[in-house]
Amino acid sequence: MDTPRDPAAATPTPSVPEALHREVLVARDQARKNVFLLSHQGRQVVVKFPDQKGRGWLHAWLMRTTAAPMVRHPLPVAPFRLKPPAERTAFEAQRLHALAEAGAPVPRLVGLGDGYLIMEHAGQRLENWTRDLNLPPAEVDARVLAAARALAQLHCTGGWHGAPQLRNIMVRDDGSVAFIDFEEDLSILEPEARHAYDLLQFLSSLVVPRDDGPHRPELTERAARAYLALMGDGPLGPLAAYQRRAARIKRWLGPVRRRLGKDVQRTFGAIDVVEALLRDPAR
Ligand SMILES: Nc1ncnc2c1ncn2[C@@H]1O[C@H](COP(=O)(O)OP(=O)(O)O)[C@@H](O)[C@H]1O
Ligand SMILES: [Mg+2]
Incomplete structure (x- = not known):
C-alpha cells in the first residue's frame, strides 16, 4: 500500500x-x-x-540503539529525548x-x-483487555488483531506513532481502535524505519505482558501478519537489519537471557516473532 x-x-x-x-x-x-x-x-x-519528568539519557540511548540498525545514517540520541x-x-x-x-x-x-x-474520550486501554484473564480469549484476540490493522491504517495515512504499546492503544465500546500519546518525534527516521520501529514496539508489548499474564508468541505473530497483510513487506527491510544485529546479542547472552528482566524478555520475544516473519513472510 x-x-x-x-x-x-x-x-x-x-x-x-x-x-x-x-x-x-x-x-x-x-x-x-x-x-x-x-x-x-x-x-x-x-x-x-504533560508529565514534567522528561526522559533520561540512558533510556533515550536504548531507544536510539533499537532504531539505529534500521537506518543507513548515524542516529543521534537527542531526538529520542522527550x-x-x-x-x-x-x-x-x-x-x-x-x-x-x-x-x-x-x-x-x-x-x-x-x-x-x-x-x-476513546475507550479503554487494549492492555485492560489483554490483562483480563476472565474474558473469552477469542474476544481479546479479535481486539488485538483490530489494533494491528489499525496500526497499518495509521501508517497508510502517512502517520507514525513512536510508542504504540498496548497501554497507548484504546478500544471503544463499538470495538473501534484509537491510538493515543503522540509525544515521540520519529521524524529523523525514514518512513519505512518508522513503521518497522512502531511495529516492533507493538509486538514487544504484546508478546510479554507488563503483568504476570501468559506470554503470547502465537497471537503476536498473527498480529504481525495481520499488519503486514495491509502494509506490504516495506517494514521487513529495516526489521531484517534490526534482527541481524539483535540475533548476535541473543547468541552472546545464550540461555542466561531467560533469567534477565522483562524488558530483555520482551525484546527477545519480539525478535523471535520477527525471525518467523522473515523466514516465511508470505504465510
Ligand atoms: N483519549 C483518551 N481516551 C481515554 N483514555 C485516555 C485518553 N488519553 C489518555 N487516556 C488514559 O490516560 C492514560 C495516560 O495517557 P497518555 O497520553 O498515554 O499519557 P502518558 O504520556 O502519561 O503516557 C492512558 O493510558 C489512558 O488510560
Ligand atoms: Mg502513555
Whole structure:
C-alpha cells in the first residue's frame, strides 16, 4: 500500500474556548493525575497536561540503539529525548489534529489550551483487555488483531506513532481502535524505519505482558501478519537489519537471557516473532 507523507505539519490546531478552559482549571485542582477525565456538555473528554519528568539519557540511548540498525545514517540520541513539556504538548496536539484530519485512527482533538490539550474520550486501554484473564480469549484476540490493522491504517495515512504499546492503544465500546500519546518525534527516521520501529514496539508489548499474564508468541505473530497483510513487506527491510544485529546479542547472552528482566524478555520475544516473519513472510 502507498504511504503518503506525514500529514501537513502546518494544520492549525483548534484552541480551547474560555468556558471550557475554566472547567479544566477547576478539574485540575481536584485531579491527582496529569491526565484526567472531564464531563463537558454531556460528553466525556480527556485533558492531558504533560508529565514534567522528561526522559533520561540512558533510556533515550536504548531507544536510539533499537532504531539505529534500521537506518543507513548515524542516529543521534537527542531526538529520542522527550521535548520540553510545553513544546511536547503543542507537538502532540498538532499531530493528533493532523492525523485525525487525514482519517487516521486517533481521538479527535478538542483543543490546545494553555499548557494542556483536550481530546475526545476513546475507550479503554487494549492492555485492560489483554490483562483480563476472565474474558473469552477469542474476544481479546479479535481486539488485538483490530489494533494491528489499525496500526497499518495509521501508517497508510502517512502517520507514525513512536510508542504504540498496548497501554497507548484504546478500544471503544463499538470495538473501534484509537491510538493515543503522540509525544515521540520519529521524524529523523525514514518512513519505512518508522513503521518497522512502531511495529516492533507493538509486538514487544504484546508478546510479554507488563503483568504476570501468559506470554503470547502465537497471537503476536498473527498480529504481525495481520499488519503486514495491509502494509506490504516495506517494514521487513529495516526489521531484517534490526534482527541481524539483535540475533548476535541473543547468541552472546545464550540461555542466561531467560533469567534477565522483562524488558530483555520482551525484546527477545519480539525478535523471535520477527525471525518467523522473515523466514516465511508470505504465510
Ligand atoms: N483519549 C483518551 N481516551 C481515554 N483514555 C485516555 C485518553 N488519553 C489518555 N487516556 C488514559 O490516560 C492514560 C495516560 O495517557 P497518555 O497520553 O498515554 O499519557 P502518558 O504520556 O502519561 O503516557 C492512558 O493510558 C489512558 O488510560
Ligand atoms: Mg502513555
